[in-house]
Amino acid sequence: MEAAILRINGVVQGVGFRPFVYRLAHEFGLAGRVYNSSQGVVIEVEGQRSTILAFTERIPVAKPPLAEIRELSVEWVDPKGYVDFAIDHSQGAQETTVLVTPDVGTCADCTRELFSPADRRWGYPFINCTNCGPRFTIVKNLPYDRPFTTMAPFVMCPECQAEYDDPTNRRFHAQPNACPKCGPVIWLDHGPEPPEQLPSSAEVLREARSRLRAGQILAVKGLGGFHLVCDAYNEEAVAKLRQRKSRPAKPFAVMVPDLEVVRKLCLIEPEEVEELTSWRKPILLLTKNPAATNLAPSVAPGLDRLGVMLAYTPLHMLLFADGLECLVATSANFSDHPLVMDNREALEKLRPIVDTFLFHNREIFNRCDDSVLAMTAGTVRPIRRARGYAPGPIDFQLSAGHTLAFGGDEKNTFCLTKDRRYFLSQHIGEINNLESISYLEKGISRYEHYFQTRPELVVHDLHPEYRSTKTALKWAKSRDLPTLAVQHHQAHLAACLLEHNWTGPVLGLICDGTGYGSDGKLWGFELFKGQLPYFERIGRLAYTALPGGEVAIREPWRMTYSHLYTYLGLEAADRFAADCGLSGQGRVVSRQLELGLNSPPTSSAGRLFDAVSALLGITRRSTYEGQPAIELEVAAIHSPLAGNWETRLEFEIRPDQHGLLIDPTPLWADLWQRWQRKEDPGELAARFHHTMAAVMIEMLCRAAEAEGITTVALSGGVFQNRYLTAHLLDALGSQGFTVLFPRVLPVNDGGISAGQAILGHTVFKGGVLDVPGSAS
Numbered sequence: 001m002e003a004a005i006l007r008i009n010g011v012v013q014g015v016g017f018r019p020f021v022y023r024l025a026h027e028f029g030l031a032g033r034v035y036n037s038s039q040g041v042v043i044e045v046e047g048q049r050s051t052i053l054a055f056t057e058r059i060p061v062a063k064p065p066l067a068e069i070r071e072l073s074v075e076w077v078d079p080k081g082y083v084d085f086a087i088d089h090s091q092g093a094q095e096t097t098v099l100v101t102p103d104v105g106t107c108a109d110c111t112r113e114l115f116s117p118a119d120r121r122w123g124y125p126f127i128n129c130t131n132c133g134p135r136f137t138i139v140k141n142l143p144y145d146r147p148f149t150t151m152a153p154f155v156m157c158p159e160c161q162a163e164y165d166d167p168t169n170r171r172f173h174a175q176p177n178a179c180p181k182c183g184p185v186i187w188l189d190h191g192p193e194p195p196e197q198l199p200s201s202a203e204v205l206r207e208a209r210s211r212l213r214a215g216q217i218l219a220v221k222g223l224g225g226f227h228l229v230c231d232a233y234n235e236e237a238v239a240k241l242r243q244r245k246s247r248p249a250k251p252f253a254v255m256v257p258d259l260e261v262v263r264k265l266c267l268i269e270p271e272e273v274e275e276l277t278s279w280r281k282p283i284l285l286l287t288k289n290p291a292a293t294n295l296a297p298s299v300a301p302g303l304d305r306l307g308v309m310l311a312y313t314p315l316h317m318l319l320f321a322d323g324l325e326c327l328v329a330t331s332a333n334f335s336d337h338p339l340v341m342d343n344r345e346a347l348e349k350l351r352p353i354v355d356t357f358l359f360h361n362r363e364i365f366n367r368c369d370d371s372v373l374a375m376t377a378g379t380v381r382p383i384r385r386a387r388g389y390a391p392g393p394i395d396f397q398l399s400a401g402h403t404l405a406f407g408g409d410e411k412n413t414f415c416l417t418k419d420r421r422y423f424l425s426q427h428i429g430e431i432n433n434l435e436s437i438s439y440l441e442k443g444i445s446r447y448e449h450y451f452q453t454r455p456e457l458v459v460h461d462l463h464p465e466y467r468s469t470k471t472a473l474k475w476a477k478s479r480d481l482p483t484l485a486v487q488h489h490q491a492h493l494a495a496c497l498l499e500h501n502w503t504g505p506v507l508g509l510i511c512d513g514t515g516y517g518s519d520g521k522l523w524g525f526e527l528f529k530g531q532l533p534y535f536e537r538i539g540r541l542a543y544t545a546l547p548g549g550e551v552a553i554r555e556p557w558r559m560t561y562s563h564l565y566t567y568l569g570l571e572a573a574d575r576f577a578a579d580c581g582l583s584g585q586g587r588v589v590s591r592q593l594e595l596g597l598n599s600p601p602t603s604s605a606g607r608l609f610d611a612v613s614a615l616l617g618i619t620r621r622s623t624y625e626g627q628p629a630i631e632l633e634v635a636a637i638h639s640p641l642a643g644n645w646e647t648r649l650e651f652e653i654r655p656d657q658h659g660l661l662i663d664p665t666p667l668w669a670d671l672w673q674r675w676q677r678k679e680d681p682g683e684l685a686a687r688f689h690h691t692m693a694a695v696m697i698e699m700l701c702r703a704a705e706a707e708g709i710t711t712v713a714l715s716g717g718v719f720q721n722r723y724l725t726a727h728l729l730d731a732l733g734s735q736g737f738t739v740l741f742p743r744v745l746p747v748n749d750g751g752i753s754a755g756q757a758i759l760g761h762t763v764f765k766g767g768v769l770d771v772p773g774s775a776s
Contacts, residue, residue: 009040224368280388488515495755524604
């Protein structure tokens with residue numbers, strides 16, 4: 001008889017790991033015990049050495065589907081004389097490496113029980129088991145046991161307790177386990193607390209569905225916050241939601257019950273099916289089905305894609321009956337503010353928008369938006385990384401030590417690192433108000449606690465006026481920690497290299513809206529060379545004034561005017577303004593440009609897309625981020641010239657004292673002549689996309705020849721443009737380039753905090769990368 005202690009850390013709590021071990025130990029005829037510790041899971045096992053070894057080898061092969069094993073160690077010890085195998089109580093410790101798991105969409109077993117009249121949880125909106133349900137959104141403390149979650153107030157009834165205590169039951173130690181007798185409840189409108197005379201869940205849901213069918217807007221409390229919900233087939237209801245939410249054009253996501261409805265509304269590839277139906281249940285941007293006629297036009301106006309998610313909680317699933325099969329389900333928040341998650345807050349803030357509140361009384365401790373993904377070049381990639389992903393770590397090969405990176409001011413995430421483990425936060429959003437800053441700081445504090453790590457370095461964006469920068473500096477000062485600023489586009493590049501574990505020479509093409517450059521100007525179409533952590537800028541788009549600063553982002557016609565003024569002269573700019581009916585405002589912009597008033601120079605690719613979109617009359621006033629470029633892309637995709645990449649506009653790339661310079665003059669001259677001839681806007685949109693691809697390819701080819709580097713990294717929000725990006729990846733690959741493009745991290749600003757972390761840490765260490773096998 002021999003004995004061993006197996007120590008396992010990773011995603012091993014709250015995923016059915018201990019009952020799995022219990023059953024496996026009985027299968028192998030071993031004695032001992034298994035328990036949660038603050039390091040993960042500990043297994044003490046006794047039996048024949050060969051049996052213990054076979055048991056150990058079996059664990060990673062047969063583990064539960066949601067479990068992830070990061071480390072498994074075996075220590076041979078003296079036997080204690082166990083006579084059977086048991087699951088023991090959790091045991092705490094000073095140091096924790098347990099991973100808090102993301103929330104999990106309702107599993108097939110629970111779905112079957114939810115709709116089975118014979119089951120005691122039939123129609124219960126909070127059914128869950130070890131394999132599904134809330135995790136991150138309810139965790140207050142570690143270890144992940146019920147007393148440390150927001151389920152603590154709900155004392156299990158004898159039947160639920162028996163399930164919870166039975167190692168052979170699917171609900172063994174399922175911390176949110178509950179039923180209609182003992183668990184959370186739902187109600188309509190009464191107030192933040194349930195009424196004394198509580199209708200049944202079935203009655204509440206029947207009335208909620210009735211109100212949705214009548215065209216009402218509901219605030220529905222879900223897993224990580226509230227959704228604003230209405231019937232997506234009811235144009236009047238959707239238009240009312242747009243009007244009340246002051247959201248005239250930004251597309252809404254929809255929620256549907258199953259793939260059958262998805263296929264009615266959208267065209268979907270097998271890879272997309274796999275992602276949409278995964279336990280993460282994200283929003284997926286799918287191509288609209290031209291044959292679909294039921295969807296209200298106002299759901300995603302002017303776009304060829306629709307954000308779709310499957311119902312991922314039992315409460316959501318139960319809304320789909322009585323003729324409802326597609327619901328708008330958009331985050332319940334006002335623009336740029338965090339998602340509403342508390343009942344009282346919802347009553348206070350959402351009353352002007354909604355007709356009805358559908359509440360429940362399970363507290364949300366950590367707010368978490370829905371994740372958004374889209375397929376580009378045959379691969380599904382993240383746009384917004386939140387529910388189903390956070391707070392799960394990403395294990396990369398390059399160590400960033402113990403670093404905290406604050407990200408940027410848009411699409412903010414923070415990143416807390418523990419050597420080669422990167423804890424990227426859920427989507428925080430725009431950092432432009434006190435609520436967002438509080439959300440950011442509270443998230444950092446909780447991640448520090450959950451993952452028991454304290455940063456030794458704070459990294460932030462180079463922009464001195466970013467709120468994230470100021471928050472980072474204040475935060476670091478209060479803890480007496482060193483800080484380091486990282487240039488925005490270099491953080492994009494570093495994040496891409498980190499993901500691909502690339503430490504060799506690289507050319508980095510980074511194209512986005514704007515980011516503060518090392519020369520104090522606003523960058524956005526940048527070519528770098530170098531290798532982690534040092535890069536040199538060797539190419540860019542010519543600087544053009546941004547008249548009015550951020551106003552020009554909301555009113556992209558200003559960028560058109562600025563480009564025409566700069567490259568073709570005042571007469572062309574004024575002619576354009578007159579065509580738009582903006583002659584008076586055009587004169588104001590002209591004066592701004594003449595005097596240089598509030599007109600910072602920018603090399604932004606995003607603003608160039610805006611300018612072309614406005615010239616073509618596609619989007620002259622933007623009501624949401626990226627609208628001009630998104631609608632320009634749609635016009636290009638549906639143009640007769642789509643796919644004919646040889647149909648381009650004129651362009652020029654020439655050397656200047658700092659490298660390669662893209663001179664927009666020929667492009668604007670060609671585009672202006674075609675616009676005056678009233679050529680089709682869709683065809684001109686396609687020509688512009690084809691020109692941008694040609695510019696990027698030629699820049700990279702010239703740089704590769706000059707520098708002898710054939711590995712290319714692409715990043716930045718412009719590469720969310722699937723039409724442009726798919727062609728670039730294919731064309732560059734066919735020309736012999738090795739192309740690195742994000743798959744795990746968002747290509748937009750949602751991924752730069754990870755890049756800040758690796759770049760900042762490595763520079764702070766004097767440029768020495770921590771790679772596997774190196775001394776660190």
